[in-house]
Amino acid sequence: MADSSRTELAYVKEPLWGTTPAAALTRLRFTGESLGYTIATTSSSEVRADRQVPDLIQTGASAAGSVNLELSYGACDTLIESALFSTWSTPVAISVSDDIAASNASSSFTGTSTDFTTAGIQTGQWVKVGGFAANGGENNGLYRVTGIAANSLSVAPAPASDEGAAGLSVTIGGSMIRNGISETSLTLEKAFTDIGQYIAFTGMVADAMDLQIQTGRVLTGSFGFMGAKATIAGATAGTGPAIPAPNNPVLNAVNNIGQVMEGGAPLSGLFLQSLSISLANGLRGIGAVGALGNVDIGSGRCQVTGRASFYFADGALYGKYLNGTATSLSFRVTDADGNAYVFSLPRVRLTRGTIAAGGPDQDVMADFQFQAVRDPASGATLQIDRLAA
Numbered sequence: 001m002a003d004s005s006r007t008e009l010a011y012v013k014e015p016l017w018g019t020t021p022a023a024a025l026t027r028l029r030f031t032g033e034s035l036g037y038t039i040a041t042t043s044s045s046e047v048r049a050d051r052q053v054p055d056l057i058q059t060g061a062s063a064a065g066s067v068n069l070e071l072s073y074g075a076c077d078t079l080i081e082s083a084l085f086s087t088w089s090t091p092v093a094i095s096v097s098d099d100i101a102a103s104n105a106s107s108s109f110t111g112t113s114t115d116f117t118t119a120g121i122q123t124g125q126w127v128k129v130g131g132f133a134a135n136g137g138e139n140n141g142l143y144r145v146t147g148i149a150a151n152s153l154s155v156a157p158a159p160a161s162d163e164g165a166a167g168l169s170v171t172i173g174g175s176m177i178r179n180g181i182s183e184t185s186l187t188l189e190k191a192f193t194d195i196g197q198y199i200a201f202t203g204m205v206a207d208a209m210d211l212q213i214q215t216g217r218v219l220t221g222s223f224g225f226m227g228a229k230a231t232i233a234g235a236t237a238g239t240g241p242a243i244p245a246p247n248n249p250v251l252n253a254v255n256n257i258g259q260v261m262e263g264g265a266p267l268s269g270l271f272l273q274s275l276s277i278s279l280a281n282g283l284r285g286i287g288a289v290g291a292l293g294n295v296d297i298g299s300g301r302c303q304v305t306g307r308a309s310f311y312f313a314d315g316a317l318y319g320k321y322l323n324g325t326a327t328s329l330s331f332r333v334t335d336a337d338g339n340a341y342v343f344s345l346p347r348v349r350l351t352r353g354t355i356a357a358g359g360p361d362q363d364v365m366a367d368f369q370f371q372a373v374r375d376p377a378s379g380a381t382l383q384i385d386r387l388a389a
Helices: 077-084 316-323
Strands: 007-013 026-028 036-043 056-070 092-097 101-103 108-110 126-130 141-149 152-156 169-178 186-192 197-214 220-227 229-233 257-262 271-280 284-286 296-298 303-311 327-334 340-356 365-372 383-387
Touching: 007 077, 036 229, 056 197, 056 229, 077 169, 077 186, 077 197, 077 220, 077 383, 126 340, 126 383, 186 220, 303 340, 316 340, 316 365
Parallel strands: none
Antiparallel strands: 007 026, 007 186, 036 056, 056 220, 092 169, 101 108, 108 152, 126 141, 126 169, 141 152, 169 383, 186 197, 197 220, 197 229, 197 271, 257 327, 271 303, 284 296, 303 365, 327 340, 340 365, 340 383
């Protein structure tokens, strides 16, 4: 009999929807799953004198289910691509000596021979800067790009101090993904290793992505999928052994949450208790005569909603709710090795706000529900930056 503790999940990108490539699969770290193939049947209505039902006919089928996980750097980047209908940008890889300087006054990094316009950097992207030495490397860190010119990269916040380029080897890196319109489908495979059985689900596209952050807990997430069909076999659908999953540490909401920003500024005097973000793609299975199961997946609008709970200490955010003022939200998570993600909702509308004293001897919480909408500047609803250590 199969034991759940001996189960493995693996995935591979499909070059064509519903087609598993001849390639090795990559293992996926997970905490639970509900992937399945549901077949709809219809009982025959034929009347028989012996009162029996003559047959049960298969009339439809769908592959669907979810994967639950704990967030760690690099472990679910391909699933994020499927959820956002986009791909990660080519990593920025600037590494030059004696050329890039830091300017506090102009809030920028400048170079003489470095052309930032050819580096693949986009306005609004977060980058990781390293190699500066003054005052313990105070100019190193994460910066949001606010402007790009041939020999100047404008950033926020401003570098801590002016620092010349002589004798320094400065690096700038980062990669970003924004919600888009390009579908990424996957083959997902469940391996019951103790009995040698493999169930492969093809054409799986992420219909939903959820992320949960709560005080005193690890960061958790889930991805919901819709796809084409399922097959079972005594061997993997991939070629050869599965590629091991990245083994970076699991992120938590205690010492891995870095800067939380609202309205473009770090929270000051206001503390976050919990935050959840949910993305829904509104997928629909497309059936056709002559086929059991979906023949394609239709996509709907990308809708991003969430909830945030703050310890009530300032009325500014509630004022934005009352006045219908748009704001923005972003937060950074960094693991013990220095790998980081920045999750950004560049334009947010607060759809509900509640501040209530629920009873004696407890904290007053400011609870908000929100929906992210398209940001005219970036053209995006959700942006995720990844920054390697």
